[in-house]
Amino acid sequence: MSLWKDFNAGIVKENPVLRLMIGLCPVLAVSNNAINAFGMSVAVAFVLTCSNFVVAAIRKIVPDEIRIPIFIIVISTFVTVSDYIMYAYYPEVHHALGVFVPLIVVNCIILGRAEAFAYRNPILNSTLDGIGMSLGFALALVSIGVIRELLGAGSVFGFTLINPAVAATIMILPPGAFITIGFLMAALNKFENKVQ
């Protein structure tokens, strides 16, 4: 039961973007279209799940005083691995995400989960927490990406749906990200209140 709870928490109840409001910087930057949002979600999911797994596995041999530098080493190793793999096999996505792949190192979702969860919980729970948080992150990021791309460029995943001439360019610029995140947070709160 607790395993399910750990997995489930990140999706809606503790959604990293719309609830915990962490890791917003890459969210703003790469959510201007759905494809970039999806690529970023996959990279973050890989790093978050692997680093949660490793941090949980080594948590008993890591001295408390130097746990943060060790987390950073673990995280940056996985980030560099995913950066190399994307560059080698998905160069288009790598090109579009640019500097935001290396910047996953300092994404506070990943360090936050390592410190708040994986350092204190067994491997299985931590891995599930990583997958759940990744799903929550992906859900939020892709929703924002779809909304911004549709309203700002008239397309979704690159397919034109409405005439780009009537699209509101502001939606694919930074203000559009803040507006979209605000509305999504409000919608999520409304939905949760109703459920309760």
Place this chain on the structure above:
Amino acid sequence: MGKIIKLGIILAVFCIISAGSLAFVYLFTQPQIELNAQLTLEKSKREVLPASGKGRAISVSPKGYSGPIDMLVGIDPQGKVSGVKILNHRETPGLGANIVRPKFLDQFKGKTLKDPIEPKKDIDALTGATISSKGVCDGVKEALRKK
């Protein structure tokens, strides 16, 4: 003192493991990464040169609205522009970023040093992105002069 050394050694061990695994992944992916870079460059060159493959592809980096625009300009043996391709840029999404669209770039085909190559003269600038459009014009002119 002894504690600091102990912590240092533990940290060093983690760093060595990390460096070792990165070196391993690097060895695996590096050939593919280099191949990709080469393929992209060759493909871009083919795209900007005329079908005969003759002429020269010149790379220039004029100033755009927010940083340099790296572009490749193909010039045929008669000194006419045969194609323009944007390799890298940091222009505003939705406005300046539209410089990569063929509709804009195709305007440069057939231009020579004798043409003005200026927005509002012989080039239709992109809506809301005059500076980015001017940047691309400057790049094409620079490439023609370099030839």
